[in-house]
Amino acid sequence: MAPRVCLLCCQAVKWGPVVFIASIIGWSYYAYVVEMCINTAETAEKIVFLLLYHPIVILFLWSYYQTIYTKFQAVPKEFYLNQSEWQRLESESNENIQKDQLNNFARKLPIQNRTITGFPRYCEVCKCVKPDRCHHCSVCSTCVLKMDHHCPWVNNCVGFHNYKFFVLFLGYGLLYCVYIALTSLKYFIKFWSANGSRSVQQFHILFLFFVSVMFSISLVTLFVYHIFLTAHNRSTLESFRPPVFQNGPDKNGFSLGTKANFAEVFGYRRLHWWLPIFSSLGSGVTFPTQTVDLDSEDLLGQRQRWMEEGENVDRQ
Numbered sequence: 001m002a003p004r005v006c007l008l009c010c011q012a013v014k015w016g017p018v019v020f021i022a023s024i025i026g027w028s029y030y031a032y033v034v035e036m037c038i039n040t041a042e043t044a045e046k047i048v049f050l051l052l053y054h055p056i057v058i059l060f061l062w063s064y065y066q067t068i069y070t071k072f073q074a075v076p077k078e079f080y081l082n083q084s085e086w087q088r089l090e091s092e093s094n095e096n097i098q099k100d101q102l103n104n105f106a107r108k109l110p111i112q113n114r115t116i117t118g119f120p121r122y123c124e125v126c127k128c129v130k131p132d133r134c135h136h137c138s139v140c141s142t143c144v145l146k147m148d149h150h151c152p153w154v155n156n157c158v159g160f161h162n163y164k165f166f167v168l169f170l171g172y173g174l175l176y177c178v179y180i181a182l183t184s185l186k187y188f189i190k191f192w193s194a195n196g197s198r199s200v201q202q203f204h205i206l207f208l209f210f211v212s213v214m215f216s217i218s219l220v221t222l223f224v225y226h227i228f229l230t231a232h233n234r235s236t237l238e239s240f241r242p243p244v245f246q247n248g249p250d251k252n253g254f255s256l257g258t259k260a261n262f263a264e265v266f267g268y269r270r271l272h273w274w275l276p277i278f279s280s281l282g283s284g285v286t287f288p289t290q291t292v293d294l295d296s297e298d299l300l301g302q303r304q305r306w307m308e309e310g311e312n313v314d315r316q
Helices: 002-038 043-069 083-091 095-106 163-192 200-232 236-240 258-266 297-315
Strands: 135-137 142-144 149-151 156-158
Touching: 002 043, 002 163, 002 200, 043 156, 043 163, 083 095, 163 200, 163 258, 200 258
Parallel strands: none
Antiparallel strands: 135 142, 149 156
């Protein structure tokens, strides 16, 4: 019984930030739609404000939902060592022999990244050789493909399968807050400068403006940072610790140019860029580079398919 109670408490704590954000969004919807638009704004403003507000909030909530509930796919089976292999590896004390064992196992795997000492990257918890850009998340207790970071605000790892959704969540969240701040500014000034006591309705609008500005300042930094990472084809982890290739660390190792880097996350079809539907290129297991260090038909073929797909879309 005690372990189950502890597990439930841990789950409750993990979902706490999500519940907090959901509560803020729910309150802001009430304050903006009911207190400001319906009860305060003039008729013409009311119509325009509500017509523009609802597409933004729908895209914002849709992106947030996708970021939270998109499940990342597991590392492919061929990257896992069987029981005898990982027991033999972990019982070996000689690092050179360990390196030989890992190299022999990883010889047919499409990996380019190494540890700083030249080892294929091995996860002692999952008992697998990590694919390129894959990292183990201690919170999720598993290896995550192209892991960016674990985000408590979505109670999920941000990685290959939901990174686009996360960037859209930041972008639409920023748009949502800026829109509320700009459209409520007139009434904020009016109520802030008014003499005498203020009604509950006015306090809702005053607080709505403050909260929207506060979150706008927070989100703009994160959003610009992740647009920068997308344009340079880096994850948050790779921005702090560059991936190591056979020729050494290279922070731009996976960069294919700004256009191709953007397409790797958002795809080539412009309509899909704005929608929280999966359109990222590749499998999350292998990634082409400008100079493919590994003689792999999978990587070369993948890069060629991406280029052909982009050319076909540009012709349409």
